[in-house]
Amino acid sequence: QVQLQESGPGLVKPSGTLSLTCAVSGGSISSSNWWSWVRQPPGKGLEWIGEIFHSGSTNYNPSLKSRVTISVDKSKNQFSLKLSSVTAADTAVYYCAREVSSSWYFDYWGQGTLVTVSS
Amino acid sequence: QSALTQPASVSGSPGQSITISCTGTSSDVGSYKLVSWYQQHPGKAPKLMIYEVSKRPSGVSNRFSGSKSGNTASLTISGLQAEDEADYYCCSYAGSSTLVFGGGTKLTVL
Numbered sequence: 001q002v003q004l005q006e007s008g009p010g011l012v013k014p015s016g017t018l019s020l021t022c023a024v025s026g027g028s029i030s031s032s033n034w035w036s037w038v039r040q041p042p043g044k045g046l047e048w049i050g051e052i053f054h055s056g057s058t059n060y061n062p063s064l065k066s067r068v069t070i071s072v073d074k075s076k077n078q079f080s081l082k083l084s085s086v087t088a089a090d091t092a093v094y095y096c097a098r099e100v101s102s103s104w105y106f107d108y109w110g111q112g113t114l115v116t117v118s119s
Numbered sequence: 120q121s122a123l124t125q126p127a128s129v130s131g132s133p134g135q136s137i138t139i140s141c142t143g144t145s146s147d148v149g150s151y152k153l154v155s156w157y158q159q160h161p162g163k164a165p166k167l168m169i170y171e172v173s174k175r176p177s178g179v180s181n182r183f184s185g186s187k188s189g190n191t192a193s194l195t196i197s198g199l200q201a202e203d204e205a206d207y208y209c210c211s212y213a214g215s216s217t218l219v220f221g222g223g224t225k226l227t228v229l
Contacts, residue, residue: 038165038220045122045223046157046165046208059216062120095164104212105155105170112164 002027004096004110012090012117018083022096022110029077030054034099036106037070037081039092047092051099052079086117123148123209123221130227136197139224141209142190147219149190153212156185156194159223160205168207169194196226204228 008020022035029035037049050060052070060068069082083090093114097106124142131137141148141156148154154172157165167176169185172192182197192211196203209221 036218046210046220048210048218048220061217100170103171104153104218105167105210106157106165107167107170107176109164109166 002098002108004098004108006094006096006110006113008113008115010114010116012086012115013119014087014117016086016117018081018086018090018094018115018117020081020094020096020113020115021078022080023076023078024098025077027098029072029079030074032101034101035072035079036097036099038095038097038106039090040095040112041089041092049081049083049094088117091115091117120213120217120219123211123219125207125209125221125224127222128225128227130229131196131199132229133199133201135199136195137199137226139194139196139207139209139226141192141194141211141221143192143211143213143219144190147211147213148187148192150214151212152187154185154187154192155210156183157208157210158203158205159208165208199228201228 003025005023034051036051052058067084072079093112095112096110098108156169159165172187173185213219
């Protein structure tokens with residue numbers, strides 16, 4: 001059973017950089033799946049942030065592309081998210097998820113972690 | 120790339136059937152058989168209910184079904200049960216290796 005666990009600071013200052021890591025267990029990050037980040041502002045809907053393949057190939061949401069970097073560390077079986085120049089609008093629960101390759105759906109999700117942007 | 124359109128809320132009584140619509144464009148829902156649906160209970164992570172428009176993952180009740188016509192996908196829940204009360208989100212491939220979610224629908228079981 002694949003499990004994903006997000007970790008990182010729960011509070012980030014405005015204009016700073018949000019950094020999160022997703023540890024994958026029960027499966028290899030070098031499998032044929034893509035690995036995604038999805039966020040959900042409090043009381044609002046889901047937003048896809050972007051994805052990465054174990055080769056390092058990435059795809060990003062065009063609305064966030066200029067501020068997002070997703071990377072992978074195969075030795076630690078984990079992948080990471082960096083979101084720069086954050087504002088209060090970036091306050092959200094951030095989920096990592098496994099995406100089934102070529103079918104574009106998420107079959108495993110982390111529990112999510114709340115990141116608040118505030119001074 | 121705009122969010123897919125879902126009704127803000129739907130409701131039904133136990134045992135009834137309800138349908139949640141998800142309207143996109145010819146650039147996303149209308150062009151690909153790559154629509155998925157997620158159920159989310161308060162404070163929990165989303166759970167996959169339907170993928171590739173109408174396929175059900177192992178373990179998901181056959182009371183949940185999906186379909187698509189043109190630019191609109193639909194999720195139908197038959198024989199409503201109290202535990203079906205949750206938020207539901209559709210998601211579609213939108214071309215150029217991107218994904219788009221719907222705004223979400225709150226299902227109330229009366």
